Amino acid sequence: MVSAERATVEASNLVFAWPGQETVLNIDELAVAAGERVFLSGPSGSGKSTLLGLIGGVLTPRSGTLEVLGQPLHELRASDRDRLRADEIGFIFQQFNLLPFLDVVTNVSLACRFSDRRRDRALAQSSSEEAEATRLLHHLGIDSELLMRPVTQLSIGQQQRVAAARALIGSPGLLIADEPTSALDSGLRAQFIELLVAECESAGTALLFVSHDLSLRTQFDRSIRLTDINRTKGTDG
């Protein structure tokens, strides 16, 4: 068992069910260590979104405990869970990560606007939120000429890298990437994951990478199959 101080995510006997419906998630034990890079796989319907919703703090477990960066999410009020998500969790989704009415840099720096902590950590790196956004975007291979463009003019690969920069700005403790490469060409996937892993490493951010494409797992410290740890599916099957 991972010690409480070092764990980024620690769940035990975690059970979730929508009101009046059958249990969709029942996990004995799940842990992600600080700075660890974990590959999580599972077919659709295996409870991936539910698990991410629980870790992200928009869902509450029916029973069991769930700690994220030492905070007991199962005990926190909704507003405190929102704050924890703002401060410590970056998200990248499959597609449509960006606000179409903001330019590239503002989309990235926006993550600092809802969290004082992330802003402070961003300002510890660079002179301004925008400078930090620009720095991360450069690291992720976004050219300067793209920075002030509307995000709608970017390719999907570029949009996903902008989303990665937003998830990374202000060095959150955990980055959750939910199928971030499934809309990308296979050639771009490996490159994207490489960049993402490198940036997580330099920021000290743990990475929970969700995908059904098992060929990608080689780039991670550890691989978990959700069907293995979710007892709901096991008993159903």
Place this chain on the structure above:
Amino acid sequence: MGSAATVLMLARESLANRRATAILTILSIAISSALLLGVERIRTETRSGFMSTVSGTDLIVGARSGDINLLLYSVFRIGSPTNNITWQSYQEIAGQPVVDWSIPISLGDSHRGFRVMGTNTDYFRYYRYKRSRMLTFAEGQAFEAVFDTVLGADVAEELGYRLGEQIVIAHGAGATSFIQHDDKPFTVVGILDRTGTPIDRTVHVGLEGIEAIHADWNEGGRAPGQSLSAEEVLELDLQPEAITAFLLGLKSRVATFGLQRKINEYPQEPLMAIIPGVTLQQLWQLIRGVEVALLAISLCVVIAGLIGMLSAILTSLGERRREMAILRAIGARPWHILALMTSEGALLAVIGVSLGIALVTGLSFLTAGWLKQRFGIFLPVQWPGPIEWLFAGLVLAAALLVSLWPAWRAYRNALADGLSVRI
């Protein structure tokens, strides 16, 4: 940047991104609130305009007809008199011991669309407007000679008349009269300061002047073969035989009702005396229905504008669910979503109502002259009054209230959707 400023920034950028819809929504709010404010402005300004035109006059006396008709033609130069009063009756009533002063009025002629009013110099001494203001001269002085005339400010300005100019008076009140008293021109001896009342649009002459130009007339037409020159006319007795109406100021207001009754029962001829304030109230009663209808219509237009805004915001909700999920994912709390949607409504409404105020102020500036010429309504160009601000505030409050609905729906959606939206 605080989160409130962030929410405002997001609202602004999001609206700018949906520019076409936003502009149309703003326009519909602007036009509807301008209509509401405009109706209210015309309503209050015509009232205060009418109120300020007669001040200090206790009774208006004319031939028996309708109260409102007498008030309108004697003071506001609207409509026409039905009959005359004999000079003798005027002398008798004006000579009553309770009477402090009297101003005779003789109407029926015009000069290039402006009404000509025959009176005497007591008019300049006793007439009051806007509570207690006296008539004052911008140039020159009151008429003395028979063929002298004093012009209202608008008459002089619009026709470009200066002191010493000769003008010809036409028979009848129309703008284009074929019968001109062109053999007896009048000389401009005075121009009044602007009053913001129908006086500005009046040509004033002495009663003797009116008498003189009609001296060789008979039964409303020029008597054939009896033409008299201006010099010959001056030899005649120019004491008028009849006038149109007269204004009375009493020594004590207490005597008003007594004298009014006496005049109404005057045995020699059918006369009528009205108290200006009372008759104005009757006039308001008469037009109240129209006012209420106009206000109701403009309120409906405002409601239609707000519904337009509501539908624009509601329509955008579906396509923006993903935006809300993104905001939630980067840490926006549910109240941020609520605030974002409400402030979009607020931004639209604030810009719309401000534009509406600008529109109504600009329009009143542009149409002031036309309203004055056409209807004798004096709309001062000014900032909205307290009632207009109240109306503007109410429209804003209603817009905020209305935008709470889509905001609430977005809030519920955001909570239900969590971080991932499947559309």
